[in-house]
Amino acid sequence: MSKIRFNALGEILNRKPVRIEETGKRSEMFGVNVFNEDAMRQYLTKDAYKSVQDAIFKGVKIDRKIADQVAASMKDWAMSKGATHYTHWFQPLTGATAEKHDAFFETIEGGRAVEKFDGGQLVQQEPDASSFPNGGIRNTFEARGYTAWDPTSAAFIYGTTLCIPTIFVAYTGEALDNKAPLLRALQAMDQAATAVAKYFDKNVSKVNATLGWEQEYFLIDSALAASRPDITLTGRTLLGHSPAKGQQLDDHYFGSIPNRVMSFMRDLEQECMLLGIPVKTRHNEVAPNQFELAPIFEEANLAVDHNSLLMDVMEKVSKRHHYKVLFHEKPFAGINGSGKHNNWSLSTDTGVNLLSPGKTPMKNLQFLTFFVNTIKAVCDYEELVRASIASASNDHRLGANEAPPAIISVFIGSQLSAVLDELENVTKGKLSPEEKTDLKLNIVGKIPEILLDNTDRNRTSPFAFTGNKFELRAVGSWSNCAGPMTVLNTIVAKQLKEFKKEVDVLVDKKNLKKDEAVFNILREYIKASKKIRFEGDGYGDAWQKEAKKRGLSNNKTTPEALKAQISKEAIALFEEMEVMSKVEVEARHEIELDEYTLRIQIESRTLGDIARNHVIPTAIRYQNTLIENVKGLKEIFGNNFTKQASEQIDLIEKISNHIAEINSKVNSMINERKKANKLEGQKAADAYCNKIKPFFDDIRYHCDKLEMMIDDELWPLIKYREMLFFK
Ligand code: ADP
Ligand code: MG
Numbered sequence: 001m002s003k004i005r006f007n008a009l010g011e012i013l014n015r016k017p018v019r020i021e022e023t024g025k026r027s028e029m030f031g032v033n034v035f036n037e038d039a040m041r042q043y044l045t046k047d048a049y050k051s052v053q054d055a056i057f058k059g060v061k062i063d064r065k066i067a068d069q070v071a072a073s074m075k076d077w078a079m080s081k082g083a084t085h086y087t088h089w090f091q092p093l094t095g096a097t098a099e100k101h102d103a104f105f106e107t108i109e110g111g112r113a114v115e116k117f118d119g120g121q122l123v124q125q126e127p128d129a130s131s132f133p134n135g136g137i138r139n140t141f142e143a144r145g146y147t148a149w150d151p152t153s154a155a156f157i158y159g160t161t162l163c164i165p166t167i168f169v170a171y172t173g174e175a176l177d178n179k180a181p182l183l184r185a186l187q188a189m190d191q192a193a194t195a196v197a198k199y200f201d202k203n204v205s206k207v208n209a210t211l212g213w214e215q216e217y218f219l220i221d222s223a224l225a226a227s228r229p230d231i232t233l234t235g236r237t238l239l240g241h242s243p244a245k246g247q248q249l250d251d252h253y254f255g256s257i258p259n260r261v262m263s264f265m266r267d268l269e270q271e272c273m274l275l276g277i278p279v280k281t282r283h284n285e286v287a288p289n290q291f292e293l294a295p296i297f298e299e300a301n302l303a304v305d306h307n308s309l310l311m312d313v314m315e316k317v318s319k320r321h322h323y324k325v326l327f328h329e330k331p332f333a334g335i336n337g338s339g340k341h342n343n344w345s346l347s348t349d350t351g352v353n354l355l356s357p358g359k360t361p362m363k364n365l366q367f368l369t370f371f372v373n374t375i376k377a378v379c380d381y382e383e384l385v386r387a388s389i390a391s392a393s394n395d396h397r398l399g400a401n402e403a404p405p406a407i408i409s410v411f412i413g414s415q416l417s418a419v420l421d422e423l424e425n426v427t428k429g430k431l432s433p434e435e436k437t438d439l440k441l442n443i444v445g446k447i448p449e450i451l452l453d454n455t456d457r458n459r460t461s462p463f464a465f466t467g468n469k470f471e472l473r474a475v476g477s478w479s480n481c482a483g484p485m486t487v488l489n490t491i492v493a494k495q496l497k498e499f500k501k502e503v504d505v506l507v508d509k510k511n512l513k514k515d516e517a518v519f520n521i522l523r524e525y526i527k528a529s530k531k532i533r534f535e536g537d538g539y540g541d542a543w544q545k546e547a548k549k550r551g552l553s554n555n556k557t558t559p560e561a562l563k564a565q566i567s568k569e570a571i572a573l574f575e576e577m578e579v580m581s582k583v584e585v586e587a588r589h590e591i592e593l594d595e596y597t598l599r600i601q602i603e604s605r606t607l608g609d610i611a612r613n614h615v616i617p618t619a620i621r622y623q624n625t626l627i628e629n630v631k632g633l634k635e636i637f638g639n640n641f642t643k644q645a646s647e648q649i650d651l652i653e654k655i656s657n658h659i660a661e662i663n664s665k666v667n668s669m670i671n672e673r674k675k676a677n678k679l680e681g682q683k684a685a686d687a688y689c690n691k692i693k694p695f696f697d698d699i700r701y702h703c704d705k706l707e708m709m710i711d712d713e714l715w716p717l718i719k720y721r722e723m724l725f726f727k
Pocket of ligand 2: 214341471
């Protein structure tokens with residue numbers, strides 16, 4: 001084991017990838033490239049180690065001198081593993097991750113050189129921020145941005161570079177990335193949840209939000225994918241007739257994993273092990289060439305980093321195996337899309353999952369408290385939750401009868417529904433001793449540790465309770481989990497803060513016992529949040545109608561959904577919980593709207609180009625062959641040729657019609673684009689959504705018809721059946 005020098009992506013070192021078969025147990029590989037506790041113990045002085053631990057677990061600031069020590073040790077550790085460079089690794093608002101590599105190497109007097117890395121370089125850097133989106137923040141404040149070390153997410157070696165997880169903020173303090181608001185939301189959650197958890201156990205001093213994501217993706221042979229301009233430029237197919245065989249036989253989900261895919265997965269998992277990403281499950285998904293991978297859950301900040309890192313690793317490893325990995329939520333029409341379920345819970349430093357029913361009535365009251373508060377929070381801020389998962393690509397999935405609808409609702413299962421129904425009848429104010437006993441023994445005491453509904457899940461629900469955690473299923477496969485995790489933790493933190501205030505009033509002013517007060521407030525919350533609970537089929541039309549009656553939002557498009565981000569309530573919420581200032585909220589909103597506009601604009605241009613440069617010329621070429629053929633038939637059959645050539649003449653006519661339709665629609669689309677490009681912000685996004693995007697289906701329809709008519713040998717684009725069934 002010790003003779004092999006590990007790096008997460010072996011080929012960068014010009015070394016053949018280390019195979020799992022050669023290296024033995026995964027547990028021995030786990031975290032080898034991470035500056036984790038073991039590495040810290042080995043490399044840091046006692047003082048430095050304690051400082052870093054305090055920073056991680058208590059948020060204590062690290063002293064500059066100690067930072068110098070930590071940096072020097074990190075460098076020694078990294079160099080011992082072959083690293084030559086370091087980078088501040090961060091997550092800009094564009095979704096991907098960003099890195100700018102600097103060498104440890106530095107020259108000193110006398111023409112000599114040393115390897116150097118000090119506390120200043122570890123703690124703060126100034127990337128050239130001008131090319132990252134900032135939503136007007138930097139222009140307004142004429143400030144530059146800097147990255148700052150986040151010690152709660154461990155440094156790691158990626159290739160030959162030491163990566164230091166950082167947040168990215170403007171000099172004036174505004175967050176310019178996905179992570180800074182997430183960390184603030186997690187802090188707010190810790191404060192609010194710890195205060196409430198203390199009702200039940202005085203020893204709780206910290207509550208962590210936990211996240212276990214499940215990443216779905218497609219693998220397509222890279223040569224085939226590269227031949228499609230739409231996949232290359234937009235991550236999805238903009239046209240392509242559905243194949244004769246799709247997913248109707250359901251034979252992929254239960255099928256064995258193809259060998260080439262398996263070798264990709266093993267390679268990927270090995271890299272994940274080295275990087276400390278605890279991947280655990282892998283399997284085929286519903287659609288052909290669709291797969292899923294999930295880790296063991298972790299503290300939410302770390303889990304978010306690991307998901308972002310994973311997506312990058314997947315792209316690199318897929319290249320090794322000549323695959324292109326598609327993260328787009330809907331790469332193929334008519335075939336299931338991909339999501340990223342976010343399993344979320346709360347866990348105390350005393351080792352208790354606050355969303356897990358327990359053995360005693362007290363434990364169950366604690367469970368109910370966090371359970372009901374979560375439901376109430378989602379009910380009050382359902383539009384904000386919807387906004388947090390909105391993107392141009394996820395719009396294809398939400399509401400498309402394969403993924404949760406755009407309506408946010410909560411599924412809890414029949415057992416817990418019954419418990420909440422009973423709790424609704426608790427007497428107001430003081431409880432009689434009999435009622436208290438009844439509650440404890442017959443209602444709260446009867447919540448079983450293992451819930452039946454855990455096995456009987458409602459797949460159509462966007463936010464489902466699954467036994468000991470909630471599962472936010474509407475998150476897109478391409479998105480950064482930081483967005484939805486920031487919102488979910490902020491709204492639940494706010495709710496718990498409110499809850500504590502209300503309970504304390506009943507205890508202090510109305511002389512209620514603590515558990516009586518808790519029952520009283522929960523009863524009110526259960527009533528107030530009833531409309532968000534839905535146990536039925538989320539795909540059905542009936543639910544659309546019912547949800548409307550209940551007053552739930554149904555924001556089907558991103559430009560519509562994003563409005564909730566800047567509502568008065570949302571801004572007040574983020575400011576109160578110190579997660580984002582008004583400026584930050586507005587900047588984010590602007591960036592997300594722009595991103596939407598740009599993505600649809602790119603799709604529109606790409607589709608226009610493919611239709612004009614690939615489809616129409618091919619159609620004309622084939623039509624010319626037909627015309628030649630008809631002319632020949634006329635020579636042979638004379639007057640009788642129309643009978644002999646009737647099929648061909650029919651095709652010639654149809655092809656002409658489709659070409660004419662495509663031409664006129666592409667022209668109209670371009671016209672609309674010209675108009676839209678004069679607009680900004682909400683107006684531009686609305687125009688792209690309502691005026692330009694509707695052309696996509698029309699243009700596609702005619703292109704796909706042509707695909708079915710034209711000689712397969714001439715068709716210039718790789719077809720669905722080739723991409724989806726080539727393993
Ligand atoms: P499945 O959904 O396949 O039955 P599980 O219910 O065990 O499997 O878990 C699904 C996902 O939920 C996994 O990615 C796991 O890491 C995550 N998960 C399990 N417990 C928690 C928790 N307490 N907090 C966050 N995520 C969790
Ligand atoms: Mg799931």
